[in-house]
Amino acid sequence: MEEKFNRLLFIPIAAVLFLMIGYQYVCPADSNTCYFRSADKGLFQRYSPGFELVYTEADEDLPSKITSKFNFTERDLDRHVDFNIRGDDVMVFLHIQKTGGTTFGRHLVKNIQLEQPCDCMPGQRKCTCHRPGRAESWLFSRFSTGWSCGLHADWTELTSCVPVVMNNPPAEKGPPNFYYITMLRDPVSRFLSEWKHVQRGATWKTALHMCDGRPPTQDELPACYSGEDWTGVPLADFMSCPSNLANNRQVRMLADLSLVGCYNMSSVSELERGRVLLASAKANLRNMVFYGLTEFQRKTQYLFERTFGLRFIRAFTQINSTRAASVGISEKVRWRIEGLNALDVELYEYAKELQRQEERGGGGGEEEEQGKGLEEVVTTEDYSSQVVRW
Secondary structure (H helix, E strand, C coil): CHHHHHHHHHHHHHHHHHHHHHHHHHCCCCCCCCCCCCCCCCCEEECCCCCCEEECCCCCCCCCCCCCCCCCCHHHHCCCCCCCCCCCCEEEEECCCCCCHHHHHHHHHHCECCCCCCECCCCCCCCECEECCEEEECEECCCCCCCCCCCCCCHHHHHHHHHHHCCCCCECCECCCEEEEEEECCHHHHHHHHHHHHHCCCCCCCCCCCECCECCCCCCCCCCCCCCCCCCCCHHHHHHCCCCCCCCHHHHHHCCHHHHCCCCCCCCCHHHHHHHHHHHHHHHHHHCCEEEECCCHHHHHHHHHHHHCCCECCCCCCCCCCCHHHCCCCHHHHHHHHHHCHHHHHHHHHHHHHHHHHHHHCCCHHHHHHHCCHHHCCCCCCCCCCCCCC
């Protein structure tokens, strides 16, 4: 009897020992590859020692995984607007670097069916986009008004500057309605594309970065390089600069920076800064009447046409062969880029889910049938460096 009892006791003990040995094999003591969530919502976690902060929320998966559900209101999903091009409505394009904005911007001035098309003279960078019968512009963008609020002005800059720049003669019905639009892109692809662009000599150093009425000081935004540019920078060096604005660029350019003291990193903790910026970027994205995704060109075209009631002359194209797409990186480097851009990763998943729900909930009849199957379009890792030319 005692021998039988000992055998029964041995089985659970052996099972526990087996599990402990297996856990040590999968998750060694000196590794951070296995970790558990904290009860504190919105904590920053690390992929591995020495790597970047990764933003997660308690009810969501890691940012590298697709978040399946977000809570959106009916107002969030209803983006149809009665855009009055003859009246005082103004479309404002927030152009984030390396998101396909150059191509999309050219679509706006050269590819929309309009009663009075934009006048684009050969050899000139800007087009004249006037309302029918009035010498006033209905479009604020790089290819219509130029960089009137600064090179690649962000949400903080545009919302302060555009009402002043576009202050047309007062209308009887009040001030213009400003409809903000933008393009977003897969954060890893966008980051690599910016690295390749900077490696070829781009700097954007003339950007103003205005916030609360002033640009950042050199101490608040130190340069990542000495000399005229960062030509030839290796990827490792590009990732190592803590003040590199390529990190989480999409969240920063869509958020209200005045909420966190602009570029003064000592005004709030890094954790709180990330929380506030991400929440602000999400809110501003929800309030935009339209945004497109670089990886889904046909869907971007369809949603723009449905939102504004305008039609493009030629269909958008998806181009797969690009410089960034040719960059081969290891899984470890990809994890590090995702860590550097953890806020962008979450924002992009949020944007994709919002767009999926918007597509399912909006439209009807022929438009709804037209939108079916757009999620199955061929995607690409890089589109912005391939400019469609007419």
